[in-house]
Amino acid sequence: xxxxxxxxxxxxxxxxxxxxxxxxxxxxxxxxxxxxxxxxxxxxxxxxxxxxxxxxxxxxxxxxxxxxxxxxxxxxxxxxxxxxxxxxxxxxxxxxxxxxxxxxxxxxxxxxxxxxxxxxxxxxxxxxxxxxxxxxxxxxxxxxxxxxxxxxxxxxxxxxxxxxxxxxxxxxxxxxxxxxxxxxxxxxxxxxxxxxxxxxxxxxxxxxxxxxxxxxxxxxxxxxxxxxxxxxxxxxxxxxxxxxxxxxxxxxxxxxxxxxxxxxxxxxxxxxxxxxxxxxxxxxxxxxxxxxxxxxxxxxxxxxxxxxxxxxxxxxxxxxxxxxxxxxxxxxxxxxxxxxxxxxxxxxxxxxxxxxxxxxxxxxxxxxxxxxxxxxxxxxxxxxxxxxxxxxxxxxxxxxxxxxxxxxxx
Numbered sequence: 001x002x003x004x005x006x007x008x009x010x011x012x013x014x015x016x017x018x019x020x021x022x023x024x025x026x027x028x029x030x031x032x033x034x035x036x037x038x039x040x041x042x043x044x045x046x047x048x049x050x051x052x053x054x055x056x057x058x059x060x061x062x063x064x065x066x067x068x069x070x071x072x073x074x075x076x077x078x079x080x081x082x083x084x085x086x087x088x089x090x091x092x093x094x095x096x097x098x099x100x101x102x103x104x105x106x107x108x109x110x111x112x113x114x115x116x117x118x119x120x121x122x123x124x125x126x127x128x129x130x131x132x133x134x135x136x137x138x139x140x141x142x143x144x145x146x147x148x149x150x151x152x153x154x155x156x157x158x159x160x161x162x163x164x165x166x167x168x169x170x171x172x173x174x175x176x177x178x179x180x181x182x183x184x185x186x187x188x189x190x191x192x193x194x195x196x197x198x199x200x201x202x203x204x205x206x207x208x209x210x211x212x213x214x215x216x217x218x219x220x221x222x223x224x225x226x227x228x229x230x231x232x233x234x235x236x237x238x239x240x241x242x243x244x245x246x247x248x249x250x251x252x253x254x255x256x257x258x259x260x261x262x263x264x265x266x267x268x269x270x271x272x273x274x275x276x277x278x279x280x281x282x283x284x285x286x287x288x289x290x291x292x293x294x295x296x297x298x299x300x301x302x303x304x305x306x307x308x309x310x311x312x313x314x315x316x317x318x319x320x321x322x323x324x325x326x327x328x329x330x331x332x333x334x335x336x337x338x339x340x341x342x343x344x345x346x347x348x349x350x351x352x353x354x355x356x357x358x359x360x361x362x363x364x365x366x367x368x369x370x371x372x373x374x375x376x377x378x379x380x381x382x383x384x385x386x387x388x389x390x391x392x393x394x395x396x397x398x399x400x401x402x403x404x405x406x407x408x409x410x
Contacts, residue, residue, distance in 0.1 A: 031060045035072040042076055046084035049076050050092070074130040081134025082141075089135060096127040174255035182248045189241040196234040203231070229286065236282045243279070268311035270299040270334070276311070277332060280318050288327035289347070295334050302341070302406050309378045310334070310341055310404055313386075316371050317345040317400040324350045325398065339406055340384075346391055346399040379404060 034056050042049040053076040060069045077096070081089055104120025277293050284291050302310075314332065321330050328348035335342040372388050379386035384404040391399040 031056050031069045032072065035069050035076070038076060039072065039079075042079035043083045046080040047088055050080045050084075050088070053077075070126055074126055077127065078130035078134040081131045082138050089131075089138075092131045093135070096131050100124045100127055170255040174252045177248060177255070178252050182245060182252065185241050185245040185248060189238060189245055192234055192238040192241060196231065196238055199231060199234060232282060233286060236286070239279070239282075268308055268315075270302070270307050270310055273311065273314055273334065276315060277318070280322060283322050284330070287322060287325070289321065289325060290329045291332065292329060293332045296336050299334075300336050300341075300406060305382055306341065306404055306406060309382050309384070310343060310402075312378060313343055313375045313400075313402050314345065316375050317343075320371050320400075321345065321347045326350045336406070341404045341406055343402045343404070344399065345401075346394070346397050349390065349396050349398050375400070375402065 035053055038049040038052040038056075053073045057069050057073045077092060081092055084092075100120060100123050103123050104116060107116030107119050109116075273295060274293065277291055281291055314334070318332070325347040326349065330345070330347040333342075333344045335344075375388070376386045379402050382404055384402060386402045388400045389398070391397040
């Protein structure tokens with residue numbers, strides 16, 4: 001539409017001097033309309049657009065020699081050089097140069113030399129210039145596309161190298177965990193099971209001997225672990241070592257797989273906090289600790305990150321209680337609100353060590369460098385708040401408190 005309107009303006013302003021000889025309006029408008037139609041598919045079908053334009057301009061130049069169709073034809077040549085196939089670009093390059101040379105030589109031979117050269121320069125500007133301009137822009141565009149593809153390929157290779165290095169490191173960590181930690185846990189589980197069996201057999205034999213029976217005939221008599229603190233401690237050691245070994249093996253499998261660390265695979269759940277506390281009760285009973293829990297009947301739906309963070313904080317706090325707290329009552333509470341989850345674990349402070357006269361707070365702080373730091377980092381990563389220290393409202397007690405947002409995205 002723009003070309004058509006421009007040619008009409010040229011015709012109105014210039015008349016025969018611009019549009020060629022004094023011809024009817026329809027005869028001047030018809031080739032312009034054909035060329036404007038060809039521009040509609042110049043990028044989709046460049047060969048057809050150039051062919052239609054070449055025939056139309058040739059007929060127009062032999063009849064009236066208007067300027068408007070020639071201007072539209074230059075745009076067709078530019079579009080063909082920019083969007084056309086390689087063979088079409090080569091044809092346009094050699095064809096426009098050949099037409100320009102032929103026209104110049106012919107005009108110089110049949111007319112004045114200066115006029116022929118001037119006309120040849122004009123023909124070169126109308127034919128060669130748009131083709132070379134289109135080729136120049138095409139080359140820049142292809143070069144830019146090649147650079148973008150090269151950059152994308154480099155990014156893909158870098159990402160592949162990063163994943164390879166990460167997987168190699170995870171495999172190395174899995175190998176170290178399996179060869180070192182898992183083997184030690186296996187040894188603990190095997191030896192504790194063997195000692196437990198031997199101790200049970202010895203206790204049964206002693207019981208039978210005291211009853212006047214035959215030790216060989218009563219070797220099948222067993223003593224319950226609840227009746228003997230030594231058996232109870234051995235059972236706890238065996239249970240925890242077996243459980244730790246199972247978790248270690250699952251961690252080795254996860255590290256050796258190609259799944260991401262944020263995969264929802266075998267992650268702790270808030271509903272399993274009760275089972276976690278029950279597993280710690282035998283060790284707590286041996287340390288004269290009474291575990292009281294206050295959990296919701298049903299925990300709200302939270303993201304996997306919040307769930308893992310809350311579970312690990314309770315687990316670490318409970319571990320510290322078993323290691324450092326003195327005899328007494330331990331309260332473990334989880335309160336779920338509309339926007340946050342509050343975890344509180346308070347326990348009796350440990351008594352001073354009579355050998356070093358070290359204050360219990362100092363001993364807790366020195367011995368919990370990794371535990372408290374890990375809990376604090378876990379809470380901070382999800383945008384929560386964590387604090388641990390002596391409870392100001394209840395002297396003689398140690399409190400661990402974490403407030404985690406429930407709106408954290410996984």
